[in-house]
Amino acid sequence: xxxxxxxxxxxxxxxxxxxxxxxxxxxxxxxxxxxxxxxxxxxxxxxxxxxxxxxxxxxxxxxxxxxxxxxxxxxxxxxxxxxxxxxxxxxxxxxxxxxxxxxxxxxxxxxxxxxxxxxxxxxxxxxxxxxxxxxxxxxxxxxxxxxxxxxxxxxxxxxxxxxxxxxxxxxxxxxxxxxxxxxxxxxxxxxxxxxxxxxxxxxxxxxxxxxxxxxxxxxxxxxxxxxxxxxxxxxxxxxxxxxxxxxxxxxxxxxxxxxxxxx
Amino acid sequence: xxxxxxxxxxxxxxxxxxxxxxxxxxxxxxxxxxxxxxxxxxxxxxxxxxxxxxxxxxxxxxxxxxxxxxxxxxxxxxxxxxxxxxxxxxxxxxxxxxxxxxxxxxxxxxxxxxxxxxxxxxxxxxxxxxxxxxxxxxxxxxxxxxxxxxxxxxxxxxxxxxxxxxxxxxxxxxxxxxxxxxxxxxxxxxxxxxxxxxxxxxxxxxxxxxxxxxxxxxxxxxxxxxxxxxxxxxxxxxxxxxxxxxxxxxxxxxxxxxxxxxxxxxxxxxxxxxxxxxxxxxxxxxxxxxxxxxxxxxxxxxxxxxxxxxxxxxxxxxxxxxxxxxxxxxxxxxxxxxxxxxxxxxxxxxxxxxxxxxxxxxxxxxxxxxxxxxxxxxxxxxxxxxxxxxxxxxx
Numbered sequence: 124x125x126x127x128x129x130x131x132x133x134x135x136x137x138x139x140x141x142x143x144x145x146x147x148x149x150x151x152x153x154x155x156x157x158x159x160x161x162x163x164x165x166x167x168x169x170x171x172x173x174x175x176x177x178x179x180x181x182x183x184x185x186x187x188x189x190x191x192x193x194x195x196x197x198x199x200x201x202x203x204x205x206x207x208x209x210x211x212x213x214x215x216x217x218x219x220x221x222x223x224x225x226x227x228x229x230x231x232x233x234x235x236x237x238x239x240x241x242x243x244x245x246x247x248x249x250x251x252x253x254x255x256x257x258x259x260x261x262x263x264x265x266x267x268x269x270x271x272x273x274x275x276x277x278x279x280x281x282x283x284x285x286x287x288x289x290x291x292x293x294x295x296x297x298x299x300x301x302x303x304x305x306x307x308x309x310x311x312x313x314x315x316x317x318x319x320x321x322x323x324x325x326x327x328x329x330x331x332x333x334x335x336x337x338x339x340x341x342x343x344x345x346x347x348x349x350x351x352x353x354x355x356x357x358x359x360x361x362x363x364x365x366x367x368x369x370x371x372x373x374x375x376x377x378x379x380x381x382x383x384x385x386x
Numbered sequence: 387x388x389x390x391x392x393x394x395x396x397x398x399x400x401x402x403x404x405x406x407x408x409x410x411x412x413x414x415x416x417x418x419x420x421x422x423x424x425x426x427x428x429x430x431x432x433x434x435x436x437x438x439x440x441x442x443x444x445x446x447x448x449x450x451x452x453x454x455x456x457x458x459x460x461x462x463x464x465x466x467x468x469x470x471x472x473x474x475x476x477x478x479x480x481x482x483x484x485x486x487x488x489x490x491x492x493x494x495x496x497x498x499x500x501x502x503x504x505x506x507x508x509x510x511x512x513x514x515x516x517x518x519x520x521x522x523x524x525x526x527x528x529x530x531x532x533x534x535x536x537x538x539x540x541x542x543x544x545x546x547x548x549x550x551x552x553x554x555x556x557x558x559x560x561x562x563x564x565x566x567x568x569x570x571x572x573x574x575x576x577x578x579x580x581x582x583x584x585x586x587x588x589x590x591x592x593x594x595x596x597x598x599x600x601x602x603x604x605x606x607x608x609x610x611x612x613x614x615x616x617x618x619x620x621x622x623x624x625x626x627x628x629x630x631x632x633x634x635x636x637x638x639x640x641x642x643x644x645x646x647x648x649x650x651x652x653x654x655x656x657x658x659x660x661x662x663x664x665x666x667x668x669x670x671x672x673x674x675x676x677x678x679x680x681x682x683x684x685x686x687x688x689x690x691x692x693x694x695x696x697x698x699x700x701x702x703x704x705x706x707x708x709x710x711x712x713x714x715x716x717x718x719x720x721x722x723x724x725x726x727x728x729x730x731x732x733x734x735x736x737x738x739x740x741x742x743x744x745x746x747x748x749x750x751x752x753x754x755x756x757x758x759x760x761x762x763x764x765x766x767x768x769x770x771x772x773x774x775x776x777x778x779x780x781x
Contacts (some may be wrong), residue, residue, distance in 0.1 A: 153396065154770075194411055201415065311423055314453035314465040317415050 127183045127234055128167045128204060129227060129241035129253065132195035147349040148217060149247055155191060157198040160242025164302050166241050167272055169203040176274035181205050183234060187215060187226055197320045201312035208234070213326060214330045217342030220248070220357040222280040224256025226340050230333045233263060236297060238279070243268050243301040254301035256309040264298045269307040400656065403690045408697060409474070416471045421453060425715075428482035431529040434741035435604040439597070441485055443523075443565060446493070450520025454479075454490055456498040459583065462514035464498070467714040469708075470700035473645035475698065480646030481653040484752035485605030487646040492561040493517060495639035498526025500570045503634060504581060504626035513568055513583070522567040525593075527557035527610045528632045535765045535780075537572075542612060544573035544580060551575075551622065553582060553590075563593040563608025570623070571610065572632045581631050582624035590615040601755040614653055637710045640760050644699055644716035647756060648692035650749045651724035654731035655685045657746050661735050672734075681730050688723040695719060711773040714766040721757045728753055 135154035161163055165184070166296045172179035178309040184207040185197035186192050196207035210230045218226060231239060239261070251267065258265030271282035275293060283290040284303050294300075330337055337343055362379065366372045380386045395404065406414060420643055427448060435441055449455055453465040458472035466474075472494075480487035498517050501509050501524075531610035532658035533540040542555025553573055563569065569584045569591070584591050590613040599607060623631065672678050702708040723728045727751035732739035740747050757763050765780065774776045 197411065198415060311419055311452055312415070313451065314416055314419070314457055314467055314471070315414060317419065318465060318467060321412070 124177055124179050124237045125181045125183065125234065126171065126179055126238045126240060127185050127231055127236035128161065128164050128168050128199065129239065129257070130165070130184050130186045130195050131158040131242075131245050131247075132156070132186065132188050132192040133158045133245055133247040136246060141354075142352040144352060146217075147352065151247070153226065155194065157195040158242055158245045158247075160201070160246065160304055160307040161195075161243055162202060162242075163258070163304050163306050163358045164240040164242050165202045165204060166200055167302050168238075169310070170307060171238070171272065171274070172203075174274065182326050183208060183236070185227065185230055185234070186210065187218075187223060187230070189216070193325070196217050196325060197317075199313070200323045200325075201320040202309065202322040202336045203316070204320060204323075206326070208326045208328060210330075210333055212330040212335075214337045214341050215335075217345065218340045219345035219347040220250050221256055221347070222340040222345045224253050225260055226330070226333065226335050227253070228257045228260030229335045230328060233333065238296060239263070239299040241299075241301050243303050251301075254299050258299035261297070261299065264294060265295050265300075265330075266294055267301045268303050269300050270303045272300070272306065399659065399686075401654075402686055402693065405690065405693050405697065411733055413468075413471055413474060416467065417478060420454065420475045421481070422485075423448070424478050424482035428479075429745075431606050432483045432486070433745075433748065436483070436485070436748050437603070437742055439599070439603045441489065441604045441606060445486070446489065446523055448520070449490060450518060453518070454494075454660040455520055456494040456502070456514065456518050458494065459498060459502045459514070459518075462502070462510055463518040465504075465518075468700075469641070469703035470697065473642065473696055473700045476642040476645040477649035477652075477693070477712070479649070481649035483604050483748065484650055485602045486644065487642070487649070488561050488602060488605050491639045491642045492647070493520075493524055494528055495642055496526035496635045497562075497566075497568065499584070499638045500581060500623065500626075500631070500635045501525065501758050503632050504623040505583075506620070506624050507513035508620065509583060509623070509749055516567075522678035523562050523565050525560050525561075525562040525566040525569050525608070525610075526632075526635065527560050527569055528636070529559050530556060531558045535762055537555060537632065538579075540572065540574055542571070542572040542573040544575045544582060546575075547616075547704075549619055551582065551617045551619065553584070553612040553617065555612050557612075560593070560608045560610050561594070561602075562606055563610055564595040565606050566593065566622075566712040569610055570635075571591070571612065578627055579629045579631065581619055581626045583621045584610075584612070584615060584617065588615055588617070590661050601751040603751075633710075636760055637713055640713045641699065641708070643702060643760060644720050645696040645757060646712065647717075647720040647724040647753065648689065648696050650753060651685075651689045651692055651720075651727040651758075654728045654746050654749050655682070655689050656686060657683060657744055658731035658734040661738065662743070665736075681734055685727045685730055687725050692723045696749065701717075711769055714761065714769040717761060718763050718766040718770065721753060722763060725750070725753045725757060730756065 132155050135156045138153045141150050168182045171177055175205045182204045184196050184204040187210040241254050255265045266281050268284045273280045278295040281292050312338045364375050392775045447611050454475050457465040457467045460466040476487055528537050530540050544551045544553045567586050571582045571584050592611045593608045662678050663671050665672045731746045732750055768779045
């Protein structure tokens with residue numbers, strides 16, 4: 124059995140995100156990191172592999188992104204993936220969610236994974252939708268915001284976090300599953316794994332290698348065209364209550380909420 | 387002169403001189419991993435450990451899982467990382483607490499290094515893999531109550547008795563002593579200084595803990611008492627036959643301190659910057675006052691200088707060019723700088739600077755040990771003086 128984990132390189136959480144007005148895309152210069160939600164997906168894959176209820180032969184990390192995205196793959200491999208695939212091509216730059224999902228699905232088609240895992244959102248775009256788009260192209264069931272995964276009857280029993288509570292869904296494989304950060308506590312990569320990451324196979328694929336129709340990807344192939352961007356209005360300064368006497372602090376918080384008819 | 391058209395990257399206060407740009411991706415990933423570990427497992431708890439004067443034994447296992455223990459050694463389950471990567475790990479560990487870095491230094495650079503460098507193949511096989519995993523803890527006994535800067539005057543003696551050795555003496559200020567599964571003990575013999583591996587539970591060997599410390603409280607410090615301890619000759623480190631044996635180990639550990647001190651200083655600087663921006667006096671953050679900004683600027687300069695110095699020594703060590711005199715300069719400069727930064731940060735924090743709610747007084751007290759252990763600042767100055775003049779002031 125093969126698990127593919129979709130990963131993404133995103134601006135580091137400490138970097139203030141902004142749209143580059145000249146391109147209409149997110150400014151991705153500066154410090155970057157592996158999307159933290161994806162580390163939960165890798166951990167979920169590792170736990171399926173180590174759990175033993177499924178015979179997982181291989182975990183493959185897959186990303187689409189510029190040259191620098193190799194670093195996200197190195198980190199994914201240091202967290203446990205066996206090898207990685209870097210889909211990179213100038214023609215892919217500027218792809219919207221639908222185009223990105225299509226391109227990733229094409230790369231995955233060649234791999235024929237039994238399970239595709241990914242973080243439920245990226246720390247930059249925060250669209251929550253890539254999993255569903257990929258699943259649609261792969262004609263596989265899509266489950267999102269999964270916070271518990273158990274192997275039951277050869278398939279996966281998933282607990283989804285929904286606004287109204289939890290859904291428990293039994294899904295047969297193959298399936299595309301996006302996971303929430305409550306699903307697990309990702310392990311630290313060991314130093315040996317970090318140092319061994321560069322020795323694990325890394326395949327670089329162009330759009331053509333993956334059989335991607337270039338007219339469906341990139342800025343021109345995307346149906347979403349971004350127009351004007353505005354910075355969000357500056358937040359008003361908050362109120363800081365010094366907690367000197369907890370009863371008094373609670374009273375102040377309750378009064379504050381009450382004033383705004385929030386309780 | 388050519389004009390550059392690319393703009394310099396934005397300035398990051400926590401890496402003012404962009405020292406990150408001097409590190410490889412792999413070095414940064416190792417550093418970030420240890421930093422994350424420290425942020426999650428050490429920082430939230432270490433104030434309490436310090437107050438209660440303890441360090442959880444499980445921390446060694448967790449550090450073993452990370453491959454930090456003996457990470458710069460090769461084979462026997464060790465990671466085989468570069469000296470620079472090891473230094474970066476020491477920096478992050480000591481940004482958490484000098485006691486945590488001491489645990490790792492003593493385990494990896496003193497106990498494991500002694501076995502790795504001077505031990506027999508059997509000794510390496512027996513101890514190193516377990517020590518790398520944190521399953522076994524090691525300590526290093528050189529210093530004695532009356533032999534500190536002058537280890538050659540040690541009184542601990544080992545005498546041959548048939549095929550065996552009999553050890554008598556006392557070691558002092560031994561980090562990890564009471565929790566150790568194996569102690570590397572150095573003793574005078576008729577043949578010169580020799581090292582011995584003394585397993586826990588050996589008859590006549592005890593390791594009582596030293597209490598009432600006001601520094602390195604999140605660290606175990608002990609005496610080692612050897613009262614007619616009988617050991618087979620196979621317990622002797624066969625490759626070590628002079629004081630050069632233990633001194634080589636200390637040089638390894640001191641190298642880690644050069645980095646660690648920079649980490650402790652950085653933690654104090656960060657606490658001071660953060661505090662000064664949120665502490666309101668005279669209706670404005672105290673960071674608005676020039677005197678505070680000057681202090682922050684001087685602290686930041688020291689932290690960046692210390693980090694660059696540590697990195698330079700790391701690159702020299704990886705190139706096989708590092709001399710013990712270089713390490714002396716690094717330890718002297720960086721621990722003194724860290725102490726100044728800690729003391730300044732302590733003042734910026736006012737009364738809050740003396741509580742364990744903030745890291746500053748803990749680092750400040752710890753550094754008071756770091757400045758004298760593994761070679762006092764004074765002796766390191768004399769080593770440098772000797773190298774500059776050709777005249778030894780202490781031998």
